[in-house]
Amino acid sequence: MxxxxxxxxxxxxxxxxxxxxxxxxxxxxxxxxxxxxxxxxxxxxxxxxxxxxxxxxxxxxxxxxxxxxxxxxxxxxxxxxxxxxxxxxxxxxxxTEAAAHLACLLGRRYGVVTTLDRTCGLIEDSLHGAGVAQNCVGVLGAGLGVLELSDDRRTESALLTAGRRARDAGAEVLVLGCAGMTGLDRRISAMLDIPVIDGVAAxxxxxxxxxxxxxxxxxxxxxxxxxxxxxxxxxxxxxxxxxxxxx
Amino acid sequence: MxxxxxxxxxxxxxxxxxxxxxxxxxxxxxxxxxxxxxxxxxxxxxxxxxxxxxxxxxxxxxxxxxxxxxxxxxxxxxxxxxxxxxxxxxxxxxxTEAAAHLACLLGRRYGVVTTLDRTCGLIEDSLHGAGVAQNCVGVLGAGLGVLELSDDRRTESALLTAGRRARDAGAEVLVLGCAGMTGLDRRISAMLDIPVIDGVAAxxxxxxxxxxxxxxxxxxxxxxxxxxxxxxxxxxxxxxxxxxxxx
Amino acid sequence: MxxxxxxxxxxxxxxxxxxxxxxxxxxxxxxxxxxxxxxxxxxxxxxxxxxxxxxxxxxxxxxxxxxxxxxxxxxxxxxxxxxxxxxxxxxxxxxTEAAAHLACLLGRRYGVVTTLDRTCGLIEDSLHGAGVAQNCVGVLGAGLGVLELSDDRRTESALLTAGRRARDAGAEVLVLGCAGMTGLDRRISAMLDIPVIDGVAAxxxxxxxxxxxxxxxxxxxxxxxxxxxxxxxxxxxxxxxxxxxxx
Amino acid sequence: MxxxxxxxxxxxxxxxxxxxxxxxxxxxxxxxxxxxxxxxxxxxxxxxxxxxxxxxxxxxxxxxxxxxxxxxxxxxxxxxxxxxxxxxxxxxxxxTEAAAHLACLLGRRYGVVTTLDRTCGLIEDSLHGAGVAQNCVGVLGAGLGVLELSDDRRTESALLTAGRRARDAGAEVLVLGCAGMTGLDRRISAMLDIPVIDGVAAxxxxxxxxxxxxxxxxxxxxxxxxxxxxxxxxxxxxxxxxxxxxx
Amino acid sequence: MxxxxxxxxxxxxxxxxxxxxxxxxxxxxxxxxxxxxxxxxxxxxxxxxxxxxxxxxxxxxxxxxxxxxxxxxxxxxxxxxxxxxxxxxxxxxxxTEAAAHLACLLGRRYGVVTTLDRTCGLIEDSLHGAGVAQNCVGVLGAGLGVLELSDDRRTESALLTAGRRARDAGAEVLVLGCAGMTGLDRRISAMLDIPVIDGVAAxxxxxxxxxxxxxxxxxxxxxxxxxxxxxxxxxxxxxxxxxxxxx
Amino acid sequence: MxxxxxxxxxxxxxxxxxxxxxxxxxxxxxxxxxxxxxxxxxxxxxxxxxxxxxxxxxxxxxxxxxxxxxxxxxxxxxxxxxxxxxxxxxxxxxxTEAAAHLACLLGRRYGVVTTLDRTCGLIEDSLHGAGVAQNCVGVLGAGLGVLELSDDRRTESALLTAGRRARDAGAEVLVLGCAGMTGLDRRISAMLDIPVIDGVAAxxxxxxxxxxxxxxxxxxxxxxxxxxxxxxxxxxxxxxxxxxxxx
Incomplete structure (x- = not known):
């Protein structure tokens, strides 16, 4: 295939x-x-x-x-x-939809952590169009532009902060909301102790x-x-x- | 201006x-x-x-x-x-949004009549994104392609049929869902006896x-x-x- | 006219x-x-x-x-x-509806700042009835009665405080939720740097x-x-x- | 009391x-x-x-x-x-709310049969405000004015017709949507073989x-x-x- | 009976x-x-x-x-x-549903205070199924297991804390979300100055x-x-x- | 595995x-x-x-x-x-959820065809709990009990009838709503010319x-x-x- x-x-x-x-x-x-x-x-x-x-x-x-x-x-x-x-x-x-579909299977509510606040609305609309927005507690910006994600340390720190906010808002599963975050899922998951989903893999x-x-x-x-x-x-x-x- | x-x-x-x-x-x-x-x-x-x-x-x-x-x-x-x-x-x-905004001011529920069925979902999503989907009872296709609208007689007849279905579904106001329908609003309105809104004008x-x-x-x-x-x-x-x- | x-x-x-x-x-x-x-x-x-x-x-x-x-x-x-x-x-x-309709055209989400908390529910219901509640992130009371609005300084200060809370909650546009606030829209807009809508004008x-x-x-x-x-x-x-x- | x-x-x-x-x-x-x-x-x-x-x-x-x-x-x-x-x-x-509250206890979905179509929207809004609209499959007009309800035979027939439409739409319980219908609940219930609720009693x-x-x-x-x-x-x-x- | x-x-x-x-x-x-x-x-x-x-x-x-x-x-x-x-x-x-039905009659929004956070989702789903979730502002855990409720003092204190959070979130009425809380309703109501509903009684x-x-x-x-x-x-x-x- | x-x-x-x-x-x-x-x-x-x-x-x-x-x-x-x-x-x-997740990926709206009408509500609630109900246009009963599904011919005919109703209601994808229907998906799909999903496989x-x-x-x-x-x-x-x- x-x-x-x-x-x-x-x-x-x-x-x-x-x-x-x-x-x-x-x-x-x-x-x-x-x-x-x-x-x-x-x-x-x-x-x-x-x-x-x-x-x-x-x-x-x-x-x-x-x-x-x-x-x-x-x-x-x-x-x-x-x-x-x-x-x-x-x-x-x-x-986007792929990550959300798998997230729904792993917890009652999920959250999305993405790059900049300005893209959150876009993601919310995409999840809604795909029919999987209902169990999403929020899409949160980490304050990093897409091309800043190459700085691994800063990215990890920003994702952790945003991820904690999502968890506090009720997220039982986290979705990494940028293709450029691929590879960080397991480390964030280990640190936050909740499943973290990478959309590309999903x-x-x-x-x-x-x-x-x-x-x-x-x-x-x-x-x-x-x-x-x-x-x-x-x-x-x-x-x-x-x-x-x-x- | x-x-x-x-x-x-x-x-x-x-x-x-x-x-x-x-x-x-x-x-x-x-x-x-x-x-x-x-x-x-x-x-x-x-x-x-x-x-x-x-x-x-x-x-x-x-x-x-x-x-x-x-x-x-x-x-x-x-x-x-x-x-x-x-x-x-x-x-x-x-x-799209303009017509819906005015429609909300003229009746409790409105409907949209558009060209082909395949575009209905697109319009529903656009109304939702604009925040004015709630009072829409339905988006109905008239079975005509955009470029077929130049045939006035056929268009009018198709819009009337679809408009009646919208009215039966509870629409108190009708929105013409295609820029190419501009000019037909008053005739359809007179025939169906409900307000009809042209998006360009709105x-x-x-x-x-x-x-x-x-x-x-x-x-x-x-x-x-x-x-x-x-x-x-x-x-x-x-x-x-x-x-x-x-x- | x-x-x-x-x-x-x-x-x-x-x-x-x-x-x-x-x-x-x-x-x-x-x-x-x-x-x-x-x-x-x-x-x-x-x-x-x-x-x-x-x-x-x-x-x-x-x-x-x-x-x-x-x-x-x-x-x-x-x-x-x-x-x-x-x-x-x-x-x-x-x-009420007029301000909300225009607000939807200027930002993805809007908020309403009104007088007393006790009127917030009333406004929420009115927006819902008008079909424009979806993109409203919240109706917030400023803690001032309608007849206290004549004190311009106090009103401005209270509206700014409530307006900032609305903005923090995601409002990209603000609606002034009282006919008695007419005239304050431009000053509040300049101070908060977001569009502010007066319902009477709308x-x-x-x-x-x-x-x-x-x-x-x-x-x-x-x-x-x-x-x-x-x-x-x-x-x-x-x-x-x-x-x-x-x- | x-x-x-x-x-x-x-x-x-x-x-x-x-x-x-x-x-x-x-x-x-x-x-x-x-x-x-x-x-x-x-x-x-x-x-x-x-x-x-x-x-x-x-x-x-x-x-x-x-x-x-x-x-x-x-x-x-x-x-x-x-x-x-x-x-x-x-x-x-x-x-209105009383009938709906009891209806929710007796079936998964309920319907309302009222007088004229023009009052249906009013009732829908009232149920929504009361927080009990979710399980309502529809509010249907029976085509009778409030003061025409005194004609028992005509009323019963009109309610039966509307009640059947509600049942076909999924209503497992029926609410009589007019104070003037008090007393008809048991007869309609017997004829339609579903519970019928009178709001005054509720x-x-x-x-x-x-x-x-x-x-x-x-x-x-x-x-x-x-x-x-x-x-x-x-x-x-x-x-x-x-x-x-x-x- | x-x-x-x-x-x-x-x-x-x-x-x-x-x-x-x-x-x-x-x-x-x-x-x-x-x-x-x-x-x-x-x-x-x-x-x-x-x-x-x-x-x-x-x-x-x-x-x-x-x-x-x-x-x-x-x-x-x-x-x-x-x-x-x-x-x-x-x-x-x-x-569950009984308490919510009565709560809707006493205030525009209600909240539920329950035992452990892990049961909140269960209660939300139950309210939704019963058709009375719309006016619920939140289901909050008090951090106490069901069998810990026998410690009256600790229970009361935990319920008060959670009850205040619910009130701050907009709850005008409180529902005690556990059969084991029966009897505490009046004391909590007096302390928070809002109606408190016990589901068994309701x-x-x-x-x-x-x-x-x-x-x-x-x-x-x-x-x-x-x-x-x-x-x-x-x-x-x-x-x-x-x-x-x-x- | x-x-x-x-x-x-x-x-x-x-x-x-x-x-x-x-x-x-x-x-x-x-x-x-x-x-x-x-x-x-x-x-x-x-x-x-x-x-x-x-x-x-x-x-x-x-x-x-x-x-x-x-x-x-x-x-x-x-x-x-x-x-x-x-x-x-x-x-x-x-x-249930599995079929719905895949259905969302194949069309904008999907429908479910199940056995008896009495189970439709159950399925609707299950889809809602799983967070994938939004794009479902309806759950329809085929009028067959679970144990009657062994009669292949009757089952196929009943599923086709219900499937056509779902398609007319806007379903672009069909879900077979019973584990006992496994194996019929391809035949129904060929006959209705839309994708049909079997939940077990999904x-x-x-x-x-x-x-x-x-x-x-x-x-x-x-x-x-x-x-x-x-x-x-x-x-x-x-x-x-x-x-x-x-x-």
Missing amino acids: RILVTNCNTTEAMTKEIEAGARAAASPGTEILARTPLWGPESAEGWLDSFLSAAAVLDLLHGLDEPFDALVMAGFGEHGREGARELLDVPVVDI AVRLAESLVALDLKTSRAGSYARPLPKTRLWPRNSSSTCDAHDRK | RILVTNCNTTEAMTKEIEAGARAAASPGTEILARTPLWGPESAEGWLDSFLSAAAVLDLLHGLDEPFDALVMAGFGEHGREGARELLDVPVVDI AVRLAESLVALDLKTSRAGSYARPLPKTRLWPRNSSSTCDAHDRK | RILVTNCNTTEAMTKEIEAGARAAASPGTEILARTPLWGPESAEGWLDSFLSAAAVLDLLHGLDEPFDALVMAGFGEHGREGARELLDVPVVDI AVRLAESLVALDLKTSRAGSYARPLPKTRLWPRNSSSTCDAHDRK | RILVTNCNTTEAMTKEIEAGARAAASPGTEILARTPLWGPESAEGWLDSFLSAAAVLDLLHGLDEPFDALVMAGFGEHGREGARELLDVPVVDI AVRLAESLVALDLKTSRAGSYARPLPKTRLWPRNSSSTCDAHDRK | RILVTNCNTTEAMTKEIEAGARAAASPGTEILARTPLWGPESAEGWLDSFLSAAAVLDLLHGLDEPFDALVMAGFGEHGREGARELLDVPVVDI AVRLAESLVALDLKTSRAGSYARPLPKTRLWPRNSSSTCDAHDRK | RILVTNCNTTEAMTKEIEAGARAAASPGTEILARTPLWGPESAEGWLDSFLSAAAVLDLLHGLDEPFDALVMAGFGEHGREGARELLDVPVVDI AVRLAESLVALDLKTSRAGSYARPLPKTRLWPRNSSSTCDAHDRK
């Missing part, structure tokens, strides 16, 4: 980290393919970035030739998930499960195949028309 | 219609400026189109030189609203109100100014880096 | 203030007509006062001869709104918008015209019967 | 019926005292009537000299309940329970005693000032 | 206390019959205990020969209520009300009579088959 | 079917161990059965000596899940995922280890005391 993992931003180093995290979580026999969008923000922190990221990832997917069995979208709270479900014939799992396992059970995105209703029409895709918008979708 | 109106799709004829509708609704002294995105779908019907549209409209806004006092986003249910709020220093009103008036009261988007929290960072904007993604946002 | 503004209490001085606020917010060409109920509480602070106020305002409206194009009800959280919608053929906008602009768009209260369902029947109106309850409503 | 029952409208014959229903439901030793408001609508059907009724009943209570141990408010969906809680030192139970028993357990309305927060202030009560609004409340 | 009260745990001393509380609350002429399950936990603190308790109480009810007119289930938050409704032909009232009165009004559990839908089938009841699980339910 | 699967009822034949379904869904290398409770109902259809089943399964788990890495609870809508989480140190996944894969990611039930809060205390377990309730839990 081959799982494509898309980073939501243009930072290659982060794609590498995500790829490593995905590989560590995957079953033996699962191949991980990680890709970076060709345009968009270097990190996604807020709605402007998120909407650029969504289109950039869809643009990337639209141009891909390689076959894959499932897509994992590695952008915590970032948009695009439903569009990918329309575009692709394989299952799509986003790391999404890889859920994607594998869907493929194994031969379950695909429903084409009835919301995620029907895109209607054939003229779409000017951003990467070649100078051309007059892209009839690629007309089938 | 000058209000910029952005179409969500690349169909110029629809931009013209929206512009005319906006002008008809505007106060004397308000100048309407309508713009079409440079890329994206020719019509937005579903999440894939909507996410492309969101980025295309943000891309358009990012490249604009002209001054304006408020933005009206003419795409019913389409994404992008929150990103525009971050990007711009002027008020942003999207026609949004223009709300935008004027915000400007007149000197109210601007909050910069505290969700819609803070975009962080300065490298963003590769789609229109010039071949260039290495766009430092435009770094201030 | 002529907009009638009704105060919810019998204090004429407050009617004058509300009238001035309404005028300052109105478009050129809009005439403001302010009226005080003939009976009821001198200030509305709680359900008892609110229910008396609702009937007193309806009683006033029932007895009015003057023509007007829209009604603005200036009582934050006070009852009566839906009754006025049944009674009148012109649009009705209450300052309601006047929304009422103008509805009139301009020729939108009227729906008569289908909840706000149908009152059934003809014997109603003993309070002002002449010693008379045997008032057949005024029988048409 | 002495329970005061207030009718919400001015129709004496209905007060008599309510009184009889209350007596039939009361424990031995409970005295029932029924009163009619001095002004207001002859029947309450909609918000205008309901707000007049609320003030008229509060006006009545304000002027009462007789002692009583609890108040039962007999107006299904009518306003005023919270105001009476502020005004009185004895427990207050409204028939409220009398709940009021007795609160008195027996020495439980009184909380004075902490919402239902604190009315603030002393000038209130012009409607019945003597020609007088200059009523300082009755100043203690 | 004869009301059966079941303790949820096997501690006889607690059954005695519950019995005394029930008697003190009952009307003259009501006979109280208290029973202890034959197996299960000595105190119920969490889901494991609660599920054992539910089956043990149902097992007890299944084996009972004595006639009774209503059942009161004395286990705060414990499961079983809906099963008893299926099993018995008489009304069933559980002390349930006894509600059960009496249902019996007096001849209201029984609905057999339509959820609580239909158990289907006849082979059930191996735990007390005689060594036997091959119990056809008791086959009728 | 070894996964224990517990049937919720005493019917061995159904345990065999569930075991076969679990095996078919498991990864290579996963060992499936299926067990039947020693007492309880032969099929679970309603709350009485469900509460008996919950205790019987917990009783079974309490007495088990064999090691296993995760528990799958095969009873659709049946109680017990949270108790097992307290009791065991390994992850617990119930088939739960096995989710359990494997949790084990693979080394995620365990949180011990902070709700699912802390059971307190040591005297519990009389049903299977040896004639003995005086079971101190097994005291450690």
